[in-house]
Amino acid sequence: MGWLPRHGRVLLRFWSTALASQTEYLFNFSVELLAMAGNLAGSWFVLSLFFRHGQQLGGWRWEEALVVLGAYTLLDGVATTLLRPNLNAIVTLVQNGSLDFVLLKPIDSQFWLSTRLIAPVGLPQIALGAGLMLWAAARAGAAPSPLALASTTVLLLAASVSLYSLWFLVAATSIWFTKIWNATEVLRNVLVAGRYPISAYPSGVRSLLTLVLPVAFLTTVPAEALLARAGSHPLPLALLVAAGLFTASRLFWRHALRFYTSASS
Amino acid sequence: MSRRRLRGPRHGLRLARALLGSQYATMLEYRAEIALWALSGVLPLIMLAVWSQAGVTAADGLDAGQLDRYFVAAFLVRQFTVVWVTYSFEEDQLHGRLSPWLLQPLQPLWRYVAAHVAEQATRLPFVLLFVGVIALVHPAALWLPSPERLLLGVLATWLAFAVNFLLQSVITMGCFWTERASALDRLLFIPYLFLSGISAPLETFPEGVRRLALATPFPYLLHFPARVLAGESVDLLGGFGALLGWAALLLPLVLGLWRLGVRRYGAMGA
Numbered sequence: 001m002g003w004l005p006r007h008g009r010v011l012l013r014f015w016s017t018a019l020a021s022q023t024e025y026l027f028n029f030s031v032e033l034l035a036m037a038g039n040l041a042g043s044w045f046v047l048s049l050f051f052r053h054g055q056q057l058g059g060w061r062w063e064e065a066l067v068v069l070g071a072y073t074l075l076d077g078v079a080t081t082l083l084r085p086n087l088n089a090i091v092t093l094v095q096n097g098s099l100d101f102v103l104l105k106p107i108d109s110q111f112w113l114s115t116r117l118i119a120p121v122g123l124p125q126i127a128l129g130a131g132l133m134l135w136a137a138a139r140a141g142a143a144p145s146p147l148a149l150a151s152t153t154v155l156l157l158a159a160s161v162s163l164y165s166l167w168f169l170v171a172a173t174s175i176w177f178t179k180i181w182n183a184t185e186v187l188r189n190v191l192v193a194g195r196y197p198i199s200a201y202p203s204g205v206r207s208l209l210t211l212v213l214p215v216a217f218l219t220t221v222p223a224e225a226l227l228a229r230a231g232s233h234p235l236p237l238a239l240l241v242a243a244g245l246f247t248a249s250r251l252f253w254r255h256a257l258r259f260y261t262s263a264s265s
Numbered sequence: 266m267s268r269r270r271l272r273g274p275r276h277g278l279r280l281a282r283a284l285l286g287s288q289y290a291t292m293l294e295y296r297a298e299i300a301l302w303a304l305s306g307v308l309p310l311i312m313l314a315v316w317s318q319a320g321v322t323a324a325d326g327l328d329a330g331q332l333d334r335y336f337v338a339a340f341l342v343r344q345f346t347v348v349w350v351t352y353s354f355e356e357d358q359l360h361g362r363l364s365p366w367l368l369q370p371l372q373p374l375w376r377y378v379a380a381h382v383a384e385q386a387t388r389l390p391f392v393l394l395f396v397g398v399i400a401l402v403h404p405a406a407l408w409l410p411s412p413e414r415l416l417l418g419v420l421a422t423w424l425a426f427a428v429n430f431l432l433q434s435v436i437t438m439g440c441f442w443t444e445r446a447s448a449l450d451r452l453l454f455i456p457y458l459f460l461s462g463i464s465a466p467l468e469t470f471p472e473g474v475r476r477l478a479l480a481t482p483f484p485y486l487l488h489f490p491a492r493v494l495a496g497e498s499v500d501l502l503g504g505f506g507a508l509l510g511w512a513a514l515l516l517p518l519v520l521g522l523w524r525l526g527v528r529r530y531g532a533m534g535a
Binding site: 027028031032034035038039042043045046049050052053054057058177183185186188189190192193196200201202204205 | 304317455459471
């Protein structure tokens with residue numbers, strides 16, 4: 001029995017039980033859908049304000065900027081589906097000391113913590129984001145080649161890995177600080193910057209959002225690939241960022257666990 | 266009710282001191298949390314970065330300096346008008362902490378008011394720290410408000426906090442009917458995000474949308490106090506009038522819902 005089938009089977013079990021327990025909360029589901037629609041409508045409105053008197057935002061036309069908003073919506077959907085339910089649960093586990101039970105399980109603890117739950121309410125948002133990206137790209141006059149579509153998909157996957165790693169890095173600090181709910185809140189609020197193309201920011205902020213917190217690689221780079229705007233080929237660099245952040249999250253988790261002393265000690 | 270009135274203002278003052286003192290001690294314990302929370306209010310500064318580059322606001326009658334001042338003021342106003350009563354009330358109710366408070370001769374909502382005020386006091390040094398950072402990075406964005414504008418700005422911010430608190434309290438009263446009132450609170454935040462002026466100054470809105478926004482309480486929760494603080498020309502009478510009007514509308518609503526809710530309340534598990 002290989003490595004992958006085992007984790008795949010476990011994943012299937014995780015998600016089917018999570019789905020079963022989520023169907024109890026239909027009210028929550030409808031509220032989340034309404035929130036998603038409201039958020040997209042509001043973001044669309046604020047973005048349109050930048051185009052009331054001008055034709056472009058940081059060198060991006062209206063339809064092109066909408067592609068960035070689509071990428072943001074998609075990644076926010078990924079966060080809602082996978083990151084928020086799982087990584088917010090880490091805080092509770094550390095607080096109650098029930099992280100012990102996770103560490104004792106014969107499976108990688110980071111895998112268990114990161115994939116245990118799934119919130120299907122984020123899935124429509126992912127679809128909506130992808131739809132917005134494709135629709136706006138078509139309106140912008142870009143006819144994405146199969147190659148551009150493929151590289152956009154790979155870039156969005158890399159962006160999801162980067163996003164996950166950042167989130168996990170922050171959540172892992174709860175080993176020291178216990179109550180870290182607000183730290184993920186900080187991350188979420190800074191990532192809002194990804195709603196706009198990176199060139200819309202002043203140069204200082206731009207380098208901050210590229211080098212320190214790679215917001216640029218999350219939304220702008222995939223949008224550029226879809227619109228075939230990219231002069232250089234960002235694919236290797238984006239993959240490198242994702243791989244680097246993922247490795248950092250694994251190393252950091254191992255390091256953090258050495259400081260975990262369970263709840264009562 | 267009548268018993269409390271007999272006790273007079275001295276009793277009220279002592280009560281307020283005890284409540285605020287104990288809440289402040291609790292909040293100090295969570296100061297790291299509160300520092301991060303203050304940091305999570307960066308949205309107005311992110312929006313300032315985009316707006317300052319967009320170069321479209323001149324057409325709406327805002328120059329670069331006004332834009333700077335508006336968003337920094339919006340950042341400050343937001344820091345002191347954050348309300349989270351729904352979340353703590355929901356938790357207190359689910360864990361049965363509300364039941365003993367109902368027996369005490371004090372409207373339990375006062376506890377939450379005290380907690381918010383204490384949290385703002387804890388937040389103050391961190392906010393000053395952020396202002397220091399802004400002074401280092403972008404000193405042009407800071408200004409010294411005139412004494413009367415500072416006073417009026419603080420007053421408008423407090424009133425905005427009060428109205429925001431009442432607005433969320435209406436949602437909070439939903440806790441008596443559903444276990445998930447905090448989900449509704451998420452919905453309330455969306456119009457706030459886009460109509461209060463935290464993402465864009467109302468001057469940049471198209472005329473129709475602006476009029477629609479001004480018919481809601483949201484612009485008075487942020488846009489109005491921020492403009493007062495930033496020293497912009499504002500309709501002071503209209504703004505304060507709207508804040509007081511919304512407060513006068515919401516207060517009886519909250520108290521009425523409270524009365525209906527408590528009658529329904531059967532404690533957890535009953």
